[in-house]
Amino acid sequence: MESIQNNMLPQHLQMNETERKLLAEEEKKYGTKLMEMPKDQKYGMCFACGEENPVGLHLHFFWIPNGVMAFFTPKPEHQSYNGRMHGGLITVLLDEIMGNYLFKKEGVPAYTARIDLRFRTPVQIGTTIRCEGHEVKRKGRLVVMEGVIINPDGTVAAEATSTLMLEK
Numbered sequence: 660m661e662s663i664q665n666n667m668l669p670q671h672l673q674m675n676e677t678e679r680k681l682l683a684e685e686e687k688k689y690g691t692k693l694m695e696m697p698k699d700q701k702y703g704m705c706f707a708c709g710e711e712n713p714v715g716l717h718l719h720f721f722w723i724p725n726g727v728m729a730f731f732t733p734k735p736e737h738q739s740y741n742g743r744m745h746g747g748l749i750t751v752l753l754d755e756i757m758g759n760y761l762f763k764k765e766g767v768p769a770y771t772a773r774i775d776l777r778f779r780t781p782v783q784i785g786t787t788i789r790c791e792g793h794e795v796k797r798k799g800r801l802v803v804m805e806g807v808i809i810n811p812d813g814t815v816a817a818e819a820t821s822t823l824m825l826e827k
């Protein structure tokens with residue numbers, strides 16, 4: 660399912676070869692094909708996932724049991740200190756993975772009201788990182804989510820807890 664969709668996309672929107680290989684490994688681990696979350700035309704300019712945003716990150720999200728997963732390979736334009744991914748963009752990845760999951764699950768926008776984030780180890784430019792998000796608890800329209808970014812060597816690059824408000 661994913662590979663057909665991926666191949667149909669223009670090159671700049673496609674997942675790269677490493678990301679596809681890692682996705683296949685995750686599918687093997689879960690013992691099933693992982694479904695990609697459909698894009699939403701209404702939000703085509705979203706910086707993190709929108710296909711129409713020329714400077715966007717063009718993320719692809721996949722449902723995993725009780726959560727969501729995405730891969731990202733930072734390019735030279737995503738760095739802060741030489742060779743190191745910018746922390747603000749790491750925050751974007753975590754914010755997006757948690758918010759997008761809720762948006763898709765609930766069918767209404769989820770606005771980040773708070774995000775607490777810990778940068779644990781650097782993300783190197785050109786490496787492929789795995790981002791995951793899971794729901795922790797909810798009270799009314801307020802939902803607490805957790806997100807994590809894992810480096811290729813298995814170390815945690817960053818982790819976050821966020822509180823999101825679902826639209827009425």
Ligand SMILES: CCCCCCCCCCCCCC(=O)SCCNC(=O)CCNC(=O)[C@H](O)C(C)(C)COP(=O)(O)OP(=O)(O)OC[C@H]1O[C@@H](n2cnc3c(N)ncnc32)[C@H](O)[C@@H]1OP(=O)(O)O
Pocket residue numbers: 696697698699702705708720754755756757758759762763769770771772773801822824
């Ligand atoms: C593949 C998919 C494609 C589609 C992709 C689409 C894009 C998806 C992208 C998604 C990813 C990107 C996502 C983004 O980046 S969203 C963009 C960044 N975030 C925002 O812009 C949000 C800005 N803030 C607001 O709009 C409002 O403050 C919100 C809506 C959050 C609440 O305003 P509202 O007017 O409704 O409520 P209130 O302020 O009167 O508060 C009411 C009560 O709620 C409780 N409460 C409130 N906050 C917190 C808190 N932090 N912790 C604990 N409790 C909290 C508290 O009890 C409070 O009462 P009090 O104690 O104050 O009396």
